[in-house]
Amino acid sequence: MPNKFSLPKLKLIVENPFPHTDRISVRTNQDAVDIFREIWEPGTLELYESVYVIFLNKSMRVLGFIRQSFGSIDGCVFDARLILATALLSASTGIIVAHNHPSANTQPSMSDETVTRKLKEACELLNIKFLDHIILTANSYYSFKDEGNT
Numbered sequence: 001m002p003n004k005f006s007l008p009k010l011k012l013i014v015e016n017p018f019p020h021t022d023r024i025s026v027r028t029n030q031d032a033v034d035i036f037r038e039i040w041e042p043g044t045l046e047l048y049e050s051v052y053v054i055f056l057n058k059s060m061r062v063l064g065f066i067r068q069s070f071g072s073i074d075g076c077v078f079d080a081r082l083i084l085a086t087a088l089l090s091a092s093t094g095i096i097v098a099h100n101h102p103s104a105n106t107q108p109s110m111s112d113e114t115v116t117r118k119l120k121e122a123c124e125l126l127n128i129k130f131l132d133h134i135i136l137t138a139n140s141y142y143s144f145k146d147e148g149n150t
Contacts, residue, residue, distance in 0.1 A: 023057075023061035023062055023063070024061065024062045025059070025060055025061050025062075026054070026056060026060050026061075026062060026096065026131075027060065029132060029134065029143045029145060029146055032054060032096045032098070032131075032132060032134060033098075033134060033136070033141050033143075035054060035062065035065075036052055036054070036098045036134065036136060037136070039052065039065050040052065040100070040136070041067070044070075044100075045100050045102065045136060045137065045138050046102050046104070046137075046138050047073075047102055048070055048071060048072055048073055048076075048102060049070065049071045049072065049073070049074065049075055049076035049099055049100055049101070049102060050067055050069065050070040050071070050076060050099060050100060051067070051068040051069045051070075051076050051077070051078055051097065051098070051099045052065060052066070052067050052068065052097070052098050052099070053065060053066050053068055053083050053086070053087075053095055053096070053097050053098075054095065054096045054098075055086065055087055055090050055092035055094075055095055056092060056093065056094040056095065056096070056131070057091070057092065057093055057094075058093045058094075060094070063090050063091075063092055064090060066083075066086055068082060068083055073102055074102075074103070075111075076099055078097070078099070078115045078119065080118060080119055080122045083095065083097070083119070084122055084123070084126060084128065087123075087126070087128050088126065088128075092128060093127075093128060093129060094128060094129035094130075094131045095123065095128060095129070095130060095131065096131045096132045096133075096134065097116075097119060097130075097132070097133045097134070098133070098134040098135070098136055099112075099133075099134075099135060099136070100135070100136045100137065101135055101136070101137055102137075103137075104137045104138060104139070104140075105137070106135050106137055106140050106141060106142035107135075107142065108135060108142060108144070108149075112133070112135065113149070115133075116133045116144050116149065119133070131145065132144055132145040133145075133149075
């Protein structure tokens with residue numbers, strides 16, 4: 001019976017509308033970029049920063065995604081706890097994170113580099129592969145993996 005000391009519970013409802021073999025596979029960074037562009041809230045890439053995460057299984061097939069946060073014109077919050085809680089609840093073995101720069105500048109800030117390092121370290125503790133952090137703009141992208149920073 002719950003009491004005032006009971007922990008809040010996170011729940012995941014699995015409603016799998018697609019068989020495993022019908023799930024989209026991510027083989028390249030361009031595949032991931034294409035998925036992020038498809039799921040991104042329309043009209044917001046150049047308006048305010050958001051953080052999205054794609055969750056993958058061991059076969060690199062997409063289990064799902066979340067918009068983890070949205071922020072302001074020049075900043076957003078990455079919450080490793082929420083990202084990793086979702087990864088654990090969905091039995092993901094890998095994640096790809098993306099956020100956008102409304103300024104159209106694809107270069108990562110020092111803050112972007114720090115959050116990438118911290119997310120990678122947190123994933124390693126839980127045996128979840130941190131596959132990439134992508135910075136999206138309306139016409140381009142930056143991949144930490146492509147640049148050797150993951």
